[in-house]
Amino acid sequence: MVRLITHNLLACHVKGCTANNFPLEFKDVQVVLRESEFNPDFLRGFIPKIDWAALTGAARQLGDTSLPDQLPEMLDDDFLKTLHHVLLEIHVEEGIMICPNCKHNYHIANGIPNMLLAEHEIG
């Protein structure tokens, strides 16, 4: 936890920060790899929601270059297994996620990201 599937869904939500607020950049991370059950149906259902550039970017930032630059048209099992590993098996346990726009730091402690906003950051 934080897995890259989650990272792919979280945008900075500070008041007024509505452009260039995704994807958040990782910093000072501790990464743990954990094997998880392969579920091709789940992946096929989730693929339309993925921001591909954000996913490959985040994976590379964490040292994983296994994904192609473009989402392939053929979703064979080899590809789905690679995608499964990147989306669900890489866990960021500690670190910071930084908004590329407003530079807000979202801290990750013990695998749980703190996405709470401070008083001056809410509408």
Place this chain on the structure above:
Amino acid sequence: MPGYLLVFAQSHSEFRLPELQSVAELLGFALSIPTDCDPSRPFMTLELQSEEQARLLAGRCILIKSIYALYAQGGNYEELHAANGANIHLWSSYANDTSFKFIVTGYNHKIPEARQRDVVEGFDYMRFMGKIDLKNPEIILGCFEEYDSSAGQAITRHDRDSQFRQVYFGRLVVEGSARALIKMFDIKKRLYYGNTSMESEISLLMANQALASPSKLIYDPFCGTGSMAYPIAYFGAQFFGSDIDGRQMRGKGGKDQPPGVLRAAEQYGVADRIVDLCTFDVTHNPWRCGSLFDTIVTDPPYGVRAGAKRLGRKKEIDEARKAVNLEQQLSARHKHEPYIPPTKPYELSLLASDLVILARYLLKPGGRLVFFLPTVNEHYEAVDIQTMLCDGMVLVANSLQDFGSWGRRLVTIRKATEGSYPPPSFSEERNLGQHTPGHRDFREQYFRGFKKE
């Protein structure tokens, strides 16, 4: 189609039919519920395509105790035996040499042993020649007398005997195996729980309403100690939880062990399906886009044990104090110190209506919102639920768990639209219409003992 007799567990009668229909939908077959069906009664007769369907239902419905192939029913034994005699084709194949056992039981009544024997002997005409085997019979034949509740009746058990409303007879197809999950998920044996954790039977019922199954993504925005996470993940779905209070999800383990919710999930062998847990206020959420989830399932805090909270301040403060606070916040953040922003109460009827609009945004088309809404029984009106709905969201089920003066309603709503809608504004100064629902300011009503002001 062959007829079956569904024998339900006694409790949660309003949940029986919604659960049955949800599980059938999940398993992918249609049920034709008789129009005169009365789910407040613990026996339901139903036509099913096959015994296989009966097995599947009994393997997943928490409230099904057993399912019998129905041979006959009647208002008295004459009717029962006449109908049973006419249905000889249903049971004649067992008559020659199948070992069997008879059970005779009453609902709302204990049948004296002597008459139980009489009842069994009454079936002599079936000429079952097989061995009577009380331990390992090949088939079990059941005879059920259904009595109305004796509450308030000045009548002795002796006089009540045989005064049943309906009697049913059939062959056991399957015992409800899903009921064993209630014990398996018992909170007392859970490695991590809190005072707001939900009893396992109800959380399992919610998981069934949520149509939890493999390859679904299911979200609880008031995750707390994770009561919903475990049954949802157990049924194969991927679970995502968030809560404004991270301490609820973490527990007191500190840095040296996984968060509490994950420890309990590990105990059930489902930690892998807890995709992530996040700390945020759902009224200020970071979701990048909508149409993400198959189901949103949640038990929002409604103020008895813990009140719902959102970011903000109860009372506005002056500019000078605001400036001091801002400085403190920034310096805490700079030094990476934990900083806990102020929160204020989140009134229940606002929360409920926000939740429906949020679900319309975050759910995939056809997805479900399943949540508990506490209501004051005296003040509740059906329109309370209707006014909560918004364009595109349709009520599927509404089941009361009754605690006397108040209760909580498990509300199931479906996103019946392909259209895309904006996220809710979460504004507090919006007009909720003319109608004041019975759950408005539930917390205040609760602590007033539900008396009028």
